[in-house]
Amino acid sequence: MTRKTAYHLVLMSVVMGWLLGCRSTQPIPIYRQEAGGPAFALEAIPVLREGRPGIALYVGLRPRTLIFTHADTAYRAVFEILVRFWGTDGRLHHEQAYDDTLWVRTFAATQTYNLSVWHRFIPYRSGLYRLEVRVTDRNTKRYTIQRRAVQLPEAVQATLSPVWFERRTAAGRYEVWPEWHFPAGQDSLRAAVELYSPAPVHRIQVQMVLLRFPTDTSAARPPYDLMPAPGALGYLGVWYDRPETLQVTHREIVEPAAAVHLTFQLPPLVERGVYRVEVNAHSENQKRPALSRRELVVHGPTFPHVQRLSDLIAALTYLTDPNEQRALETAPTPAERRARFDAFWGRLIGDRRKAARLLRLYYERVEQANLQFTAFKEGWRTDRGMIYILLGPPLAVENHPDEQVWYYTYSDQDPRYRFVFERVYSSAATPVAQFVLRRQPYYYEIWQRLRERWRRGQVL
Numbered sequence: 062m063t064r065k066t067a068y069h070l071v072l073m074s075v076v077m078g079w080l081l082g083c084r085s086t087q088p089i090p091i092y093r094q095e096a097g098g099p100a101f102a103l104e105a106i107p108v109l110r111e112g113r114p115g116i117a118l119y120v121g122l123r124p125r126t127l128i129f130t131h132a133d134t135a136y137r138a139v140f141e142i143l144v145r146f147w148g149t150d151g152r153l154h155h156e157q158a159y160d161d162t163l164w165v166r167t168f169a170a171t172q173t174y175n176l177s178v179w180h181r182f183i184p185y186r187s188g189l190y191r192l193e194v195r196v197t198d199r200n201t202k203r204y205t206i207q208r209r210a211v212q213l214p215e216a217v218q219a220t221l222s223p224v225w226f227e228r229r230t231a232a233g234r235y236e237v238w239p240e241w242h243f244p245a246g247q248d249s250l251r252a253a254v255e256l257y258s259p260a261p262v263h264r265i266q267v268q269m270v271l272l273r274f275p276t277d278t279s280a281a282r283p284p285y286d287l288m289p290a291p292g293a294l295g296y297l298g299v300w301y302d303r304p305e306t307l308q309v310t311h312r313e314i315v316e317p318a319a320a321v322h323l324t325f326q327l328p329p330l331v332e333r334g335v336y337r338v339e340v341n342a343h344s345e346n347q348k349r350p351a352l353s354r355r356e357l358v359v360h361g362p363t364f365p366h367v368q369r370l371s372d373l374i375a376a377l378t379y380l381t382d383p384n385e386q387r388a389l390e391t392a393p394t395p396a397e398r399r400a401r402f403d404a405f406w407g408r409l410i411g412d413r414r415k416a417a418r419l420l421r422l423y424y425e426r427v428e429q430a431n432l433q434f435t436a437f438k439e440g441w442r443t444d445r446g447m448i449y450i451l452l453g454p455p456l457a458v459e460n461h462p463d464e465q466v467w468y469y470t471y472s473d474q475d476p477r478y479r480f481v482f483e484r485v486y487s488s489a490a491t492p493v494a495q496f497v498l499r500r501q502p503y504y505y506e507i508w509q510r511l512r513e514r515w516r517r518g519q520v521l
Contacts (some may be wrong), residue, residue, distance in 0.1 A: 070271050071300055074103075088211075096496065097202070098126075098196060098197060098201075098203040098204035098205035099122060099126045099127050099140065099196050099197075099198050099204075099205055100123045100126040100174075100197055100205065100432050101120050101122050101123065101126075101205065101207070102120070102121035102123075102176055102239040102240040102241075103118075103119070103120060103121070103194055103207045103209070103211065103239055103513070104117075104118075104119040104121075104225055104237060104238075104239030104240075105117075105118055105119075105192050105194070105209060105211055106118075106119075106222060106223055106225050106237075107211050107212055107213050107214055107222060107223065108182075108214075108220075108222050108255055109214055109255070109257050109320055110182060110184070112319070112446050114184070114185065114186065114187045114213040114214050114215065115182055115183050115184035115185055115213065116144075116182070116183045116185070116192065116211060116213070117180070117182050117237075118144065118181050118182070118183055118194070119178055119179070119180050119238075119239040120142055120178070120179045120180075120181065120194065120196065120239065121176030121177070121178050121179075121235050121238075121239040121240055122140070122163060122176065122177045122178075122179060122196070123173075123174045123176060123177075123432070124163065124165060124170060124171050124172070124173055124174075124175070124521050125137065125171070125172050125173055125174050126174075126176060126432075127140065127163065127198050127200075127229055127233050128198055128200040128201055129171040130200070134166075135164050135166055136164070136165050136166075136168065136170070136171050137147070137162050137163065137165075138161070138162065138163045138171075138198070138200070139159060139161075139162050139198075139199035139200065140160075140162075140163065140196060140197060140198055140199055141158055141159065141160050141195075141196070141197040141199060142158070142159045142161070142163075142179065142194065142195070142196055142197075142441040143156070143157075143159075143193075143194070143195040143196075143197070143453065144156070144157050144158075144159070144181075144183060144192070144193070144194055145192070145193040145194075145195075146185060146190040146191075146192060146193075147190060147191040147192075147193060148188075148190060148191075148251040149189055149190075149191075153186075154190065155183075155185055157183065159181065159197075161179060161237075164407075165175055165177075172428050174365050174366065174428070175327065176238075176239065176240060178236065178237070178238075178239060180237070185213060187213045187214060187215040187277070188212075188213055189210065189211075189212050189213075190210070190212075190213065191208060191209070191210055191211075192205050192208065192209055192210070192211045193206060193207075193208045194206070195207075196390055208377070212491055214257065219256055219414060220257050220351055221255070221256055221257075221340060221341075221342055221351045221352070221353040222254055222255040222256075222257070222353065223254070223326075223353055223355060224252050224253070224338050224339075224340055224353050224354060224355035225237055225238075225252070225253055225254070225355065226238050226241075226243075226250060226251070226252055226253070226324050226355070226357060227250075227251050227252075227253050227324070228247060228249050228250050228251070228317045229249035231427045235249075235251065235324075237253075241355075241356065241357050241358060242357075242358050242360055242364060242365075242435055243330070243332065243357055243358070243359050243360070243364075244359075244360060244361065244362050244363060244364045245331050245332070245333065245359050245360065245361060245362050245364075246329055246330070246331050246362055247329060247330065247376050248278050248329045250327045250330070251324050251325060251326045251327055252269065252271075252325045252326075252327060252338040252340070252355070253322065253323065253324045254323050254340045254353055255320055255321065255322050255323070256314070256317065256320070256321040256323060256342055256351075257319065257320050257321075258317050258318075258319060258321070258344065259319055260345065260346070262316075262344045263315070263316065263318060263345065263346070264313060264314065264315050264316075264344065264345065265313070265314045265317050265342055265343065265344045266311070266312075266313055266314075266342070266344075267311070267312040267314060267323060267338050267340065267341070267342045268309065268310070268311050268312075268340070268341050268342075269308075269309070269310040269312075269338065269339070270306060270308070270309050270310075270339045270340075271306070271307045271308035271309075271327060271328075271336065271338055272304040272305065272306055272307065272336065272337045272338075272339065273304070273305045273307055273332070273334060273335070273336050274297070274298050274299050274300060274301055274303065274304055274305075274334065274335045274336070274337070275294060275300040275303050275334070276294075276298065276300075276333065276334035276335045276358075276437050276438065277294045277297075277299070277436075277437065277438060278333045278334060278438045278442065279295070279442065280375070280376075280378045280379075280441075280442045280447075281379075281442060281443060281444045281446065281447035281498070282295075282500075283443075283500075283502065283503040283504075283505075283508055284447075284448070284480070284498055284500055284501070284508055285500060285502050285503075285504040285508060286500055287500065288497075288499070288500050289497065291478075296485060296495070296497055297485060297487035297495060298435050298436065298437040298438070298485070298487050298495035299311075299334075299335045299487045299488070299491075299495075300487070301487055301488040301490070301491070304337075307328065307336075308327070308328060310325050314479060323337070323340070325340075326461060330357075330359045332359065333359055333360060333361070333438070334358070334359060334437075334474070335356060335357075335358050335437055336356065336357050336358070336359065337354055337356045337357075338354060338355050338356075338357070339352065339353075339354040340352070340353050340354070341353075347458070356491065356493075358436070358437060358438075360435070360438070360439050363438065364431065364435075364439060365428060365431035365432055365435070365439075365440075366428060367424055367427050367428055367441070368433070370395070370398060370399055370402060371395070371398075372403065373424070374386075374389045374398070374402055375390075376427045377405070379447055379450055379451055379512070379513060380423070380515055380516060381405070385405065388401060389401050389402060389405065406419075406420055409516050409517070409518070410517075410518045412518075415518050416518070417517070419518050419520070419521055422520070422521070423450070423515070426449060426450040426453070427441045427446075427450060428441075429449070430445075430446035430449050430450055431446075433445075433449070434446045434449065434496075436493050436494070437493070437495065443496065444482060444496060444497060444500075445465075445467075445482060445486070445496050445497035446482065447469065447498075448480055448498070451508075451511050451512070451515065452469055452511065455467035455469055455480075456468050456469055456470070456471065457467055461484075462484070463483065463484050464481055464499075465481075465482045465484060465496060466479065466480070466481050466482070467479070467480045467482070476501070476503065477503055477504065477506075477507045478507070480498060480499075481498070481499040482496035482497060482498055482499070483496070483497045483498075483499060484496060485497055499502070
């Protein structure tokens with residue numbers, strides 16, 4: 062074995078060791094635009110339980126964003142979940158705090174982004190509210206807040222609950238999954254909904270439709286490139302006016318109970334992009350059918366991790382030139398692709414340890430971008446993800462109704478370190494925005510200089 066080959070193997074082992082979560086002994090600091098606390102997914106389902114309205118609340122905690130302490134033969138993280146209902150008049154209607162502990166058996170389990178799901182049913186009277194959920198890490202006192210509007214149903218109203226998703230656990234049972242981002246290829250995913258019919262009905266017809274929409278899944282273009290045209294897929298993110306029907310399922314419910322739980326098995330979703338499940342129910346005494354729908358987004362098989370060599374190479378697009386990227390992606394065999402990947406980093410940085418630190422920093426930011434900026438495509442592929450990966454977290458963030466502004470300078474007179482992202486909604490039916498960088502030619506010089514600093518390891 063040559064010295065050069067040995068160097069490549071050592072570098073790759075260091076890289077893959079970190080990517081598998083077994084090298085880091087410190088929690089990764091999470092940049093958050095609101096509070097800097099634990100990352101979590103939220104599912105809040107307005108339901109009726111024994112005729113009582115309330116919220117079925119599911120909070121998916123990501124262990125790697127919590128602080129764990131060693132206790133006997135396990136590790137524990139102590140957290141608080143604060144739930145508030147605000148009225149449309151701005152008045153606080155309900156507040157409840159829950160203290161709990163997340164236990165894991167191994168240190169490796171503390172370093173994963175895989176969700177650990179916490180669940181409660183919170184009864185409250187029907188009406189329209191703004192739900193606020195705050196998760197606080199008790200060890201650091203840092204917290205993160207998510208908010209959303211919820212309509213708690215009335216017991217006298219025939220209706221459908223919102224659609225939610227469930228997936229099969231290792232034990233073989235299904236559980237509610239509070240995330241709307243899913244890795245590609247899952248074969249145990251199903252949609253669920255509850256049908257409420259307080260008045261006696263003889264028969265109800267139910268239909269479930271699975272749709273897929275054209276979605277932009279490309280990596281962000283450089284900040285000095287041309288702006289995508291309004292209406293283009295790169296600008297909107299999703300073309301909601303061009304759906305493709307993948308599955309239609311019909312059910313007939315005879316003499317339904319007051320509450321009926323329905324599930325629909327979904328096929329394996331292997332293509333990246335945006336999907337939607339629509340459920341409608343119609344009875345003989347209804348003038349129009351009840352309708353409920355829910356979107357989900359499919360990403361790479363290991364999302365939010367970047368572990369496969371093909372994904373590691375794809376995420377290098379912000380550092381490579383077109384010829385380098387093409388050479389990496391078109392290697393004839395997996396072994397050759399891996400050798401070229403190692404060689405790329407070896408050519409940039411002569412010092413093995415420095416190269417490993419640089420590579421680790423780069424892919425830490427890639428995964429953080431996935432956690433923070435993912436919407437219709439993985440966060441690292443978005444405009445905000447691109448800026449975050451190369452420049453890191455901004456000094457300040459301004460949020461406006463139609464744009465978000467990132468500052469990397471204290472000087473208002475230097476536009477080169479100020480990035481404006483237009484807030485674009487591709488459909489009135491989705492609350493998810495696409496953030497499109499307002500590209501400018503004066504970014505060219507700083508961007509080339511920044512790439513060179515990364516390629517020389519000067520960012521360390």
